Amino acid sequence: MKAERPSGGERQMVPSGKPRSYYGLPIVKRPAWTWEVPWYLFTGGTAGGLAAVSILARWTGEAKLGRRARRLALAGAVISPVLLISDLGRPERFLNMLRVFRPTSPMSLGSWTLAGFGSSLGAAEMADIVGLPNVVVGTLEGTAGILGPILANYTAVLLGDTANPIWRGGRTILPFVFSGSSMAAAGASLCVAGPTDEGVAARRMVVLGTIIEQASFLLMEQRLGPLAEPYHDGAAGRLVKLHRASSLAGATLISTLGGRSRKAAILGGALTLAGSAALRQCVYRAGFQSAADPRYLVDSQRGAATDPGDGNGSVT
Amino acid sequence: MTAAPTARRPAVSLPMWQGGGTRMGFFTDSSICIGCKACEVACKEWNGVPDIDTGFTGNSYDNTSSVGANSWRHVAFVERQRPDTGDGVQWLMNSDVCKHCTRAACLDVCPTGAIFRSEFGTVVVQDDICNGCGYCVVACPFGVLERREAPDGRAFKCTLCYDRLQVGDEPACAKACPTQSIQFGPLEELRERAEKRLEEVKQEPRYAGARLYGDSKDDGVGGFGAFFLLLDDPEVYGLPPKPVYRRTDLALLWGAASVAASVLTLGVLGSLSWRRR
Numbered sequence: 001m002k003a004e005r006p007s008g009g010e011r012q013m014v015p016s017g018k019p020r021s022y023y024g025l026p027i028v029k030r031p032a033w034t035w036e037v038p039w040y041l042f043t044g045g046t047a048g049g050l051a052a053v054s055i056l057a058r059w060t061g062e063a064k065l066g067r068r069a070r071r072l073a074l075a076g077a078v079i080s081p082v083l084l085i086s087d088l089g090r091p092e093r094f095l096n097m098l099r100v101f102r103p104t105s106p107m108s109l110g111s112w113t114l115a116g117f118g119s120s121l122g123a124a125e126m127a128d129i130v131g132l133p134n135v136v137v138g139t140l141e142g143t144a145g146i147l148g149p150i151l152a153n154y155t156a157v158l159l160g161d162t163a164n165p166i167w168r169g170g171r172t173i174l175p176f177v178f179s180g181s182s183m184a185a186a187g188a189s190l191c192v193a194g195p196t197d198e199g200v201a202a203r204r205m206v207v208l209g210t211i212i213e214q215a216s217f218l219l220m221e222q223r224l225g226p227l228a229e230p231y232h233d234g235a236a237g238r239l240v241k242l243h244r245a246s247s248l249a250g251a252t253l254i255s256t257l258g259g260r261s262r263k264a265a266i267l268g269g270a271l272t273l274a275g276s277a278a279l280r281q282c283v284y285r286a287g288f289q290s291a292a293d294p295r296y297l298v299d300s301q302r303g304a305a306t307d308p309g310d311g312n313g314s315v316t
Numbered sequence: 317m318t319a320a321p322t323a324r325r326p327a328v329s330l331p332m333w334q335g336g337g338t339r340m341g342f343f344t345d346s347s348i349c350i351g352c353k354a355c356e357v358a359c360k361e362w363n364g365v366p367d368i369d370t371g372f373t374g375n376s377y378d379n380t381s382s383v384g385a386n387s388w389r390h391v392a393f394v395e396r397q398r399p400d401t402g403d404g405v406q407w408l409m410n411s412d413v414c415k416h417c418t419r420a421a422c423l424d425v426c427p428t429g430a431i432f433r434s435e436f437g438t439v440v441v442q443d444d445i446c447n448g449c450g451y452c453v454v455a456c457p458f459g460v461l462e463r464r465e466a467p468d469g470r471a472f473k474c475t476l477c478y479d480r481l482q483v484g485d486e487p488a489c490a491k492a493c494p495t496q497s498i499q500f501g502p503l504e505e506l507r508e509r510a511e512k513r514l515e516e517v518k519q520e521p522r523y524a525g526a527r528l529y530g531d532s533k534d535d536g537v538g539g540f541g542a543f544f545l546l547l548d549d550p551e552v553y554g555l556p557p558k559p560v561y562r563r564t565d566l567a568l569l570w571g572a573a574s575v576a577a578s579v580l581t582l583g584v585l586g587s588l589s590w591r592r593r
Binding site for chain 1: 373375381382384392394421425427428429430445447448450453454455456457458459461463468469471549551552554555556557560561563565566568569570573575576577578579580581583584589590
């Protein structure tokens with residue numbers, strides 16, 4: 001039952017000087033979530049980006065692209081709740097998520113967002129199939145289009161509003177990482193699904209999204225300082241490398257050959273999607289590594305200036 | 317009202333407790349803990365907390381390792397050289413428990429409303445509502461909350477013996493503690509008592525580092541409902557040195573997320589409309 005010491009373990013268990021941990025045991029618990037959660041971060045994020053494409057393409061007069069985006073978003077909106085419900089300890093109680101509306105809980109707001117997102121997308125699809133007026137379809141698409149970018153982002157708030165050192169430390173930048181990644185993945189799925197000659201906008205999304213994602217990730221690592229260590233070590237470190245290689249290769253391929261070769265568009269799109277999925281996996285994994293070593297938590301709290309608190313002692 | 321004779325006294329007015337009851341809590345005085353683990357056992361017995369095979373850790377006399385779903389009290393054992401003289405052994409023992417924070421992260425993030433604030437100011441999980449989403453597990457700054465894997469992964473933690481409090485009794489751990497290291501009572505009264513006790517303990521030169529942990533309303537979580545007298549830094553006992561949870565941080569987080577969401581929307585719009593020119 002000795003705690004794992006990913007950093008090597010050169011410190012003694014109970015040193016004679018001033019020990020900075022209790023037998024190296026974790027202080028905060030590691031996440032209790034299962035494999036579905038990082039995949040949901042990916043499917044929800046991609047669907048959110050696609051829903052924005054859906055309504056905006058309607059506005060800019062690209063009906064075909066918009067419809068394709070909406071159908072892909074709908075697929076994500078169907079898979080996402082299945083993943084989330086499967087992660088629950090008591091899946092049959094998933095409706096308890098909608099038992100209360102709780103502004104202090106990002107998961108509560110997220111559940112409501114996902115519920116509204118999925119229903120409006122599904123309703124838009126049905127309205128389109130039965131041939132309801134464009135204004136009805138557009139309104140429903142527009143609702144999903146507004147909720148989509150929130151869906152792509154709230155998960156970053158959810159991770160940031162925890163006691164986990166690496167998630168908490170990067171919490172103001174993580175939404176930008178997720179936003180960029182969602183944009184790239186939305187574009188990439190359109191590159192894979194649609195004909196090459198219609199994909200200029202999709203290719204731009206891949207390139208722009210990848211730039212935002214990569215730049216904000218670097219900024220987040222820099223802000224985290226020593227707390228960023230899990231992004232370089234172990235499973236999370238390997239996933240970061242995979243994420244970077246895959247995303248950058250995908251964006252490069254899409255931007256160079258993606259407009260001419262259908263095969264390049266498909267391969268580039270697949271690489272970008274894999275990179276976006278790997279990003280969610282590495283952020284998720286890093287949370288486990290960050291919780292496992294109490295040094296991260298203690299250093300982040302000891303290193304910071306004396307916490308002022310808000311002094312009012314108000315209760316929650 | 318045996319051990320809580322002052323429960324009716326309006327020791328502290330906290331209008332946000334529904335019903336305006338007195339906030340009850342624990343003062344755990346580690347300086348007189350003898351490491352008997354009667355608190356761990358009494359808690360398990362009363363609350364029906366399942367047995368777990370902890371194995372042998374080799375960490376002094378501690379095979380429980382941490383507070384969690386299946387150990388609502390946890391006695392920490394620090395066995396080390398005496399820091400003042402450098403020879404001989406010093407024992408530090410402390411019975412850890414849920415802190416029943418003034419600003420409770422678990423309560424705020426719970427999406428089902430399963431976690432609530434009781435009329436005693438304590439924080440309690442309703443196991444018939446919890447669906448095992450696991451958010452409180454990562455939100456708790458102390459690593460108290462945990463999913464109980466068998467049978468179904470719902471979250472469990474100390475209720476401060478809500479059932480016993482409702483009939484005017486004291487929590488099982490406090491009742492079982494043979495040295496009164498675990499004291500139960502109105503929080504404000506416990507804080508006063510702890511101040512006096514700290515003065516006494518500090519008379520002893522080797523305990524000059526003694527301090528109260530979680531007694532201040534100005535700390536990162538607005539003060540603990542269950543606070544401690546420790547003889548060394550909190551991290552020595554496996555406790556976070558400066559736990560923080562603030563609801564106001566959410567404004568910052570949602571602010572960042574709103575900007576990021578706008579970046580996503582504008583990026584998509586730009587990619588689409590740039591083509592039109």
